[in-house]
Amino acid sequence: MVLSACPGPPPPTGLPCDVAPVVSAKCLWCHGAPLRESAPMTLLTHADFAAKSMVDDAATVAQRSLLRVKQAAAPMPPSSGTPLTSDEVAAFERWVNAGAPAGTCSPDPDAGLPPDAGPPPTTCLSGVFKPKPTTTAPGGGPQMAPGWACRACHLGQNFQGQNPFGALGMTRAYDVMGTLYGAPNEKDLCVSSVGDAGVVVEIRDSTGTLVISAPVNAGGNFYGSVDLDAGIKMPYTARLVRGTARRDMMAAQTEGDCNQCHTEAGREGAPGRIQPP
Numbered sequence: 657m658v659l660s661a662c663p664g665p666p667p668p669t670g671l672p673c674d675v676a677p678v679v680s681a682k683c684l685w686c687h688g689a690p691l692r693e694s695a696p697m698t699l700l701t702h703a704d705f706a707a708k709s710m711v712d713d714a715a716t717v718a719q720r721s722l723l724r725v726k727q728a729a730a731p732m733p734p735s736s737g738t739p740l741t742s743d744e745v746a747a748f749e750r751w752v753n754a755g756a757p758a759g760t761c762s763p764d765p766d767a768g769l770p771p772d773a774g775p776p777p778t779t780c781l782s783g784v785f786k787p788k789p790t791t792t793a794p795g796g797g798p799q800m801a802p803g804w805a806c807r808a809c810h811l812g813q814n815f816q817g818q819n820p821f822g823a824l825g826m827t828r829a830y831d832v833m834g835t836l837y838g839a840p841n842e843k844d845l846c847v848s849s850v851g852d853a854g855v856v857v858e859i860r861d862s863t864g865t866l867v868i869s870a871p872v873n874a875g876g877n878f879y880g881s882v883d884l885d886a887g888i889k890m891p892y893t894a895r896l897v898r899g900t901a902r903r904d905m906m907a908a909q910t911e912g913d914c915n916q917c918h919t920e921a922g923r924e925g926a927p928g929r930i931q932p933p
């Protein structure tokens with residue numbers, strides 16, 4: 657039998673996240689359910705704080721709470737409780753002075769990310785960038801344009817403004833092309849720091865046959881075509897292999913230009929860059 661941990665007071669409801677934990681830790685022992693130590697009312701919900709004070713008609717319980725929390729004589733919590741830290745008093749004061757608005761404090765799915773910062777910040781582990789290909793200096797070759805949509809450009813297409821030149825003299829567009837990176841949000845044209853990690857990209861066609869094994873080169877890029885260039889029987893699946901370690905793409909795909917989805921921020925649900933197993 658598993659014993660559950662001794663439950664603390666339930667969290668108050670309807671309070672914002674900077675005050676809910678304070679109320680929970682410092683008030684609810686007495687102002688919870690049941691009421692203890694002669695506390696006269698509950699402080700369990702936003703409505704409890706918005707209610708009119710029993711001792712001062714002109715004040716809400718929230719305003720009285722702030723006053724009692726801050727006053728030296730007869731403070732809240734009383735001497736038998738644990739006083740608020742100065743940070744907790746400041747958070748409580750900001751909230752009451754803002755009109756004690758309702759809020760929700762449920763587990764935050766973005767916890768750890770900067771609030772509403774949009775796409776995650778990009779990075780470049782190597783700190784080195786390849787030049788943009790241009791008409792006069794396409795810089796074509798196996799280690800070119802890391803992170804960019806290889807196949808689109810090799811087909812003369814202009815993915816996200818990367819190739820305004822049309823056909824630049826590319827010899828061919830491989831069936832699959834892409835870049836392996838050490839972090840999920842590495843910037844376009846950043847030279848990969850995991851180019852020599854010994855990873856092979858395996859592509860299986862719709863019948864499950866292994867049709868391409870493309871080694872990741874020293875620049876982090878990989879590319880390959882099926883024999884005789886008959887094209888891949890779509891959809892394909894992708895697996896990265898390094899020794900006995902592997903990393904699979906769960907969903908099958910029909911687009912062989914990996915970096916069109918595995919962009920610096922990730923498109924079409926892809927988790928940013930392709931990383932080694």
Ligand code: HEC
Pocket residue numbers: 678679682683684685686687692693694695696699709710711717720721722724725730732733734736737738740
């Ligand atoms: C150890 C028990 C205990 C704790 C913990 C406690 N209180 Fe109280 N509270 C009381 C008692 C007893 C009373 C009634 C006597 C009084 O007013 O001093 C009271 C009364 C109050 C009142 C109504 C009286 C008034 O002056 O308006 C407010 C508001 C209040 N508490 C807020 C709080 C807040 C906010 C906290 C947490 C930061 C808190 N209390 C923590 C025991 C407690």
Ligand code: HEC
Pocket residue numbers: 789793794795796797798799800801802803804805806807809810818819824825826827828833834835877878879
């Ligand atoms: C903006 C256009 C553009 C992008 C993006 C691009 N390439 Fe190229 N690529 C070229 C051009 C142009 C050439 C050949 C011309 C030259 O010699 O410079 C070339 C040549 C190559 C070659 C040598 C020729 C061959 O067919 O074997 C390889 C390999 C290659 N690219 C791989 C890639 C890979 C992998 C990526 C993505 C990480 C990529 N390219 C992205 C334009 C591009």
Ligand code: HEC
Pocket residue numbers: 832833834857894895896903904905906907908909911912913914915916917918923924925926927930931
């Ligand atoms: C049309 C968009 C798209 C294209 C193109 C694409 N991917 Fe993905 N990829 C995804 C999505 C979405 C996921 C996350 C869900 C999943 O694993 O299927 C993913 C996940 C992955 C993963 C697993 C990531 C992890 O952290 O476990 C790998 C590995 C991967 N892709 C490799 C590739 C390779 C290699 C190519 C090119 C041959 C490629 N992908 C092309 C959309 C794409």
